[in-house]
Amino acid sequence: MRASRLLSILLLLQTRGRLTARQLADILEVSVRTIYRDVEALHAAGVPLFGDAGPAGGYQLVDGYRTRLTGMTPGEAEALFLAGMPGPAAELGLGEVVAAAQLKIQAALPAEMRERATRIQERFHLDAHGWYHDGDHSPHLAALADAVWNQRRVRIRYHRWKEPVEVTRDLDPYAVVLKGGKWYLVGHGDDQIRTYRVHKVVGLTVLDATFERPRDFDLGAYWRSFLQEFRTRLYRSEAVVRVSPPGVLRMRELMSAAVVDSMDQTATCPDEEGWVTAVVPIESLDHAQSEFMRLGSMVEVLKPCELRERLQATARDLAEMYLS
Template sequence: MRASRLLSILLLLQTRGRLTARQLAETLEVSVRTIYRDVESLHAAGVPLYGDAGPAGGYQLVDGYRTRLTGLTTEEAEALFLAGMPGPAAELGLGAVVAAAQLKLQAALPSELRDRAARIQERFHLDAHGWYHDGDQSPHLAPIAEAVWNQRRIKVCYRRWKAPTDVTRILEPYAIVLKGGKWYLVACGGGRVRTYRVHQVLDLTVMDESFDRPADFDLAAYWRAFLVEFRTRLYQDEATVRISPDGLERMRELMSAAVVDSVSETATAPDEDGWVTAVVPIESLQHAHTEFMKLGALVEVLKPYELRERLEATARGLSALYLSG
């Protein structure tokens, strides 16, 4: 375990440059005192590593030094091939690059690891898209990704849901996120970081102007906070519903996790027919109407009354349409 950590320290410094003892400790999930001991061990082994004190200090390797320790464990080699997603990579314009990298990695691996990695590709496939759509198709995804990488400002014509729907923005693209088969751009515009759906970009110009990406911007932390805020804004009301046993099964396939979880938490004991009553979050009356129509007669909305009226009107319209003949 300690030998693996020493190698990790070496590779972290080789790839990231100067790092403080605290940064190393947080990355490797050990104490700062442990990092001090490990650095002493690396010194004793002849690794040209030095440290500077002060606010701008930290540890770094002597310029030009690179380790030749590139060995992979069996689990690490398997994980690298399992992490490869050819579909999203191709959408970003990197399909050929990923394929070439995997080929080189296979060639460099010992025969045992190469065989195990090949079995991973034969037996596991990662598909990031949802069941009911094939993901976003946007001609602007690859150039946006290149602008993110090269830290170039972009000018976009973007379609949003509220009026005016089509707006023009100058953005500093920080990152791209793939979620549920949909691509999102995290960018700073007007001094505020926001999330944009790449599919909604109508026109794109990559500008000659570069920008400095904030060194302290944490993409994972931003995305976690964005999801929490999004879910809070998404569900503005709630509905009380009765659900049949078959409806409970279908709901797990058709409804969001928030709705399914709410049913599990609030459902009453089943009545003599197996129906339960539960309270579920809804985005809006219109959205809830569409969602509950998916379940047909497997669910009954008790309130809000306006939503119940909408569903009754739809049911009467369907009855008139299909019984008229």
């Protein structure tokens, strides 16, 4: 375990340059004291590693030093090929690059590892798109990804749901994220970081100006925080519903994880017909009406009264339409 961590420290410094003991400890999920001991062990092994004290200090390797300890284990080779998603890579304009890189890596692997990597590709396939959506198709995605990579400032024309529906923003593009088959741009502008749906970018100009990406920006942490805030804003009310056994299964297929979790946690014991009563979160009356209409007679809304009345009116309209 320690040997693997020492190698990780060496490769981190080789690929990222100067890193503090705290940064190394956070990445490797160990204590700072453990990093101090590991650095001493690397010194004793003759690794040309030095550190500077102070706010701008940290550890780094002597210029020009490169480790040859970069061999992959069978598990690492398998994981690399499992992580290759040709669909999203192609959308970013990297499809051919990813395919070529995988071919080169595969050719360089020993015969046994090459066979295991091939087996992974034959047996596992990752599809990032949802069942009911083929994903976004934006003509600006590849250019945005290139601007993110090269730290080029961009000017976007963005279509949003509120007035004014079309706005112009100058942004420092920090990242692009694929979520549920949809691409999102994380960008800094007007002294704050915001998330934009790439599909709604209707115009893009890559500017000559560049920007410095903040060293302390953690994309994973930002995205987790954004999702939590989004879910908190999303569900503003609750509905009490009766759901049939087939409806419970259908809700698991169609509804969000928050709705399904709430149903599981609040569902009563089944009645004589097998129906359960549960409390589920809803976004708005309009959205809830369309969501529950998809379940037809497999669900009955008990509360709120306004939502129940809307569904009653829709049911009457449908009956009139189809029974006349």
